[in-house]
């Protein structure tokens with residue numbers, strides 16, 4: 119059955135977006151229950167197969183065991199230490215990757231010469247899986263922090279660059295005409311038209327970037343690290359602490375979800391003019 | 396000038412129009428002067444040897460069927476297109492009201508109206524006051540701090556008009572600015588345009604599909620037919636009460652005929 123809400127094509131008139139959301143809010147509890155049903159069932163299944171001994175505890179520890187291992191790691195402060203180390207690497211890599219990506223996108227987006235010089239190289243590089251660069255990165259940069267942060271930054275840079283560049287190049291020609299008739303000079307054009315118009319593209323890139331930052335970090339931390347969630351998991355593997363490995367996995371999942379949510383919140387704030395609340 | 400008979404004075408293309416204006420109002424200066432203007436797109440001629448003037452403060456309506464080249468001509472006058480042949484003299488920075496309201500979605504309404512104008516210092520205070528005044532004139536005071544996406548179509552169009560007029564342009568170019576408005580809002584906009592015109596006296600070129608609108612508002616009507624200026628006609632009526640003038644219907648029929656449409660309802 120098509121309800122009136124569904125019949126409204128989204129995006130045709132954004133002014134109704136909020137109202138639509140509000141009316142859906144009536145059944146919000148039911149929606150949450152439906153969404154939670156899947157994970158709860160999974161957790162239950164896990165509990166049953168592990169607690170009944172259907173799968174050996176050395177392969178799959180019970181949820182309780184994992185919970186205890188997590189509580190233990192939190193209690194002795196180990197989790198906080200490693201979390202901080204990982205977050206610092208991800209944050210630093212993200213910071214530099216975003217800056218470099220945005221700068222490159224501005225150069226190639228605003229100047230045809232810049233585009234011809236830089237864009238083909240980046241398009242070629244992006245075809246390469248970033249993790250395949252690790253051996254080279256280790257030879258060039260060593261096994262320390264520089265290597266890890268650089269790899270994260272490089273991985274982050276591409277989605278930022280590609281999406282921001284495309285957004286600048288795809289600027290609405292009608293707004294460029296408007297800018298010309300309003301007498302904007304080049305700098306004003308960039309400030310009032312180009313950059314705000316490219317922000318949605320930038321945020322799309324940023325969300326990809328955050329996911330990639332964690333991905334690169336997981337792998338980088340498993341080689342020659344002495345701290346970080348990845349190190350924690352590698353060490354646990356050596357000691358056959360499967361419960362700790364699973365705690366690490368859960369932490370990664372939470373980190374991924376939380377950082378994505380954070381970017382969405384910032385995006386909604388910055389792009390509030392889109393009214394897609 | 397306000398005679399009660401219709402005196403159509405069609406001009407063949409290429410024939411200068413100055414002589415006629417000189418008799419109507421001696422020593423008036425021209426804001427726009429177009430001579431032998433042609434424009435091609437990929438070898439296909441869209442404008443052919445266009446000649447006309449717009450005097451200071453004159454209100455010219457441009458009629459023409461869809462695809463006849465009206466927007467192309469307007470873009471050239473707006474200096475958005477310079478790939479034409481012939482000569483075009485026009486003020487350096489005419490204000491333009493586009494067919495779509497074209498408000499930047501990421502700027503509040505007031506900021507849109509002030510786009511490209513100084514926002515800081517003494518000049519900034521002055522333009523802000525003027526922009527707010529202009530928003531009041533188009534009835535949008537309450538929406539000054541609203542995002543454009545929250546406006547209705549008519550409100551957006553009025554904001555766009557405010558943006559064009561706040562510049563106090565010598566020349567105002569409008570491409571079917573009222574096309575998307577309902578009849579009532581349209582009447583209000585006509586009234587507004589008359590008032591604003593009396594205050595600021597810009598030369599005005601209004602592209603429209605609406606013959607009544609052209610006759611009711613303009614001093615002169617141009618008709619573009621397949622890229623050729625096929626009619627250049629003074630409106631011989633005083634500013635107000637035009638609809639009740641004898642000769643209104645005849646003028647209307649004359650223009651309909653020029654546009655190749657017969658009005659069955661006469």
Ligand SMILES: Nc1ncnc2c1ncn2[C@@H]1O[C@H](COP(=O)(O)OP(=O)(O)OP(=O)(O)O)[C@@H](O)[C@H]1O
Nearest residue numbers: 436437441459460461462463464465466467468604
């Ligand atoms: N950039 C372009 N490239 C190629 N052809 C174009 C371009 N712009 C306009 N034309 C062509 O020029 C002709 C006139 O277009 P124009 O937009 O000036 O018409 P118009 O009189 O404004 O029509 P309407 O009343 O429908 O707005 C059309 O046939 C159109 O296809």
Ligand SMILES: [Mg+2]
Nearest residue numbers: 465466467570
């Ligand atoms: Mg047009």
